[in-house]
Amino acid sequence: MSIEIESEDVIRLILQFLKENKFDHALSTLEEETSITLNTMDSKDAFVQDIVQGRWDTVLKQVAKLKIAPRKLLDLYEQVVLELVEMREISAARTLLRQTEPMEILKNQHPERYLHLEHVMSRTIFDTKDAYPHGMTKEKRRQIIAQALTDEVTVVQPSRLLSLLDQCAKWQQHQGLLPPGTEFDAFKDSATIQTEQEDAFASKQYSKIKFPGTGTYAECTAFSPNGQYLVTGSVDGFIEIWNYLNGKLRKDLKYQAENSLMAMDESVICLNFSKDTELLASGSTDGKIAIWKVQSGYCQRRFSPAHSQGVTSVCFNKDGSQILSGSYDQTIKIHGTRSGKALKEFKGHTSFVNSVLYSTDNLHIFSGSSDGTVKVWNIDTETCLHTIECGSTNHPLLAVQSLVLLPNVTDQVLICNKSNTLSILCGDGTISKRFSHNIKSGSDFVAAAISPQGELVYGLGEDYELYCFNASTGILVGNLKIADTEAIGLAGHPFSNVLASNDDAGNIYLLKA
Template sequence: MSIEIESEDVIRLILQFLKENQLEHTASVLEDETLVTLNTVESRDTFTKDIAQGRWDTVLKQVSHLKIPPRKLMDLYEQVIIELVEMKEHSAARTLLRQTEPMFLLKQHHPERYLRLEHLLSRSLFDPKDAYASGMTRDKRRQIIAQALGSEVAVAPPSRLMTLLEQCAQWQHQQGILSSDADFDVFQTTATVESKEDADALANEIYCTIKFPGKNAYAECSLFSPNGQYFVTGSVDGFIEVWNHSNGKLRKDLNYQAEDNLMAMDESVISLGFNSTSELLVSGSTDGKIAIWKTQSGFCQRRFSPAHSQGVTSVCFNRQGTEVLSGSYDKTVKIHGVRSGKSLKKFTGHASFVNTVLYVKDDTCVLSGGSDGTIKMWDVAEEACLYTINPAMNSSAALAVQSILSVPLITDQVLVCNKSNRLALMTMDGKVTKTFSHGKEKGADFISAAASPHGELIYAIAEDSAVYCFSVASGSLLGETKISDSELVGISSHPLSNIVACNDDQGHVYCISSK
């Protein structure tokens, strides 16, 4: 199940850290500014024992730093005053009765009890019958108060903040977000990679397989989040599911999935995209609808129904997460406002399906690729096509552009995958700077591609159900891995680890890593 931490608990963790490091003044200022107290004791047994044995100087000092309900504080102070009267400490009893907040509240809300205490103070002799109700004694009353106050305090294990931070780092390491050999910077989202083990390495070994239930259920698309914490699939039956890519199991730590309340659309989900913080997920379906989800809660924040007249083949956020870019079978490219829920821009000009869209040039321009074999560069502000590129690379036929993607650490160029045996790195004005090919002439056209975390490797799936890996530096083929006997549908890569996921049309998602 997912965990939500209250802001007050975060402050309490900081307070404990400050007090354990003898920063009492800073802790006191933080308590005064936030009105939050730590509300813990070193030992609940010792605390209740002090009450039961009447060590009131110690108890009153402790409760002054604790958040105790007024009703229970009134009971405590009333008992202390009664015992001070019994010991003939009338001056101290009078001070507590007339100058403390709990007794002021007692006078306001329970005047009869307050007057009884005043009456005890005025008598020269102490009579337990006047102080306690029938059948009640001093020791019984102490025990009742000890039990009541003991339930209001917690015992925090020492160094709780540092322990939680260490556990968080360990979890991130297990998820592949941190490397065991990396220098961890707490002010960065990821580790600083320095060792060779953390460099890009050929992923060619299947370590985990996700199998969808039923004969006709399979993932149409899959995607890792930018922070590496989520691996999401969109399926032909409309479900959007978040998986643990390390073991192939559904993430049950997410409340909505544990309760079988999956994110879902009315028709097949054929496109997915995360915002830069991984907090939001956008999905597109075959009925032309787009939905925006909160990844952690599964809550649908926005629906565009419909966004296009036909299926939404490609979706992505701009860098600020304020807009969604989409391409469709209806041959159009659109920009939608996340807050407004309205279509903001529309680009027309492709002669066939738009298969892929991408923001470029600091989101001032858009690239789109279609089944008409062309790539178009659009000016967002002017809502106009700047130029059209034919990336067919010496082919006379129009080769459908399957995907366009950016490659980490390679600026001002994109990777183009079209229905051929070649991939190409291309500048924004259409100049091909490098090509990648497996050399097979028939039956192995590329379907889709992905890049390794540092942009040193390019992975691509082909019609022969194999994954090909190329070196960006040399352009050479590094490896070919046969994944399935069924048709591969899509490929995605982990942003921080040497992990690639491929999905086929028979209900399998294969997670592949380096050996």
């Protein structure tokens, strides 16, 4: 569900804020620049009483700041002239009649009414029957004018702008856009609205997403950089965005509320958000890549195909102008998101490329392959700088399942390969740390994740056992049996102790500390 707010209403909220805080110069400047008036008053009752009691000096001052229909404004000025004449304030009545814009309009458009006022003013005695139509009195005329003018304006509750901002923040928390306890800062963008949490083992399942039907499950999951979205790509080609706090589909996105989901022709096996969370890239088993507008669900660009075989991994560069991809066809490519063309190609792996990442400075590329190696590439020259063999003494080349860039450090990558050991690779091609659960077989890692501050390392075993290691010491902090199904993937929230894990039975388990 989405609503549209008129830009004029937004300006009026700002005008009211300026008025309440006595920023008179800023108020008049904004009204002049935009040609938009506030058209509100503090109290309709007080305004009506001023008219009924004939306090015309107060009424005219208020009306001067309001946008009133010309017809009603003429009626008001006509009544004021008549009452000034009745009080024998002939000089004031003459000035109002001959030197004000509404009376000039009356003279041009309704000359008979204007001449009637001149006639009444010229007489030495004020005659009510001559001044007002048959059956009309001064009191009745005031009531009619009061009703007509109050229909033109609205009363706005004090501090309306701040109240709406407060309601907006509460609604976002209710929808899961802001985690509970988040300190809301209206001058930060959504990507920086976050709570600082100390890293802790996410060992408690608090929700579960279950895909309907049989044979339908999520092939991949990802959290957005701003922490608001959990996205899934399914075996049947659908891409869905979820509220990770309650495990429900995000219906605040209009296209999802209307059941018009983002979708690809074949299974979606990789997803990645742009750094500002505005774009989402998806790759499928038929070698295609699509780039979507997250807020609208609109497909901005398709690479069809991007590779000759399935796209296993995608990654945006810092400004979202390029997309990096790896494929079953053993190649790595960089594509221009605006041009829709392949810009660079990197060859050297001898098996599937399962994971690709940009370095922190976007000058290098990390790639992990089923050939058991991780390679570091120079983007400019398209040459391989380092090749790291991932394995053990008995098994020197074990397939690399995934790569995860470590937060808060430069160019350090967590390597998950088909073994009982996770490794941290530095940009110079050296392994700095290893983490192992020391189980000989049956629990090789299939996926990995990092805690928000980088103090904990998670590894997900093929037996669906989750292992948590201290990143500094390498010590096993704890482990957790998530389910008895076959594990597929693991995703970590960017700044909360939350994990999402998907299996082949159509479940996504949501865990928190």
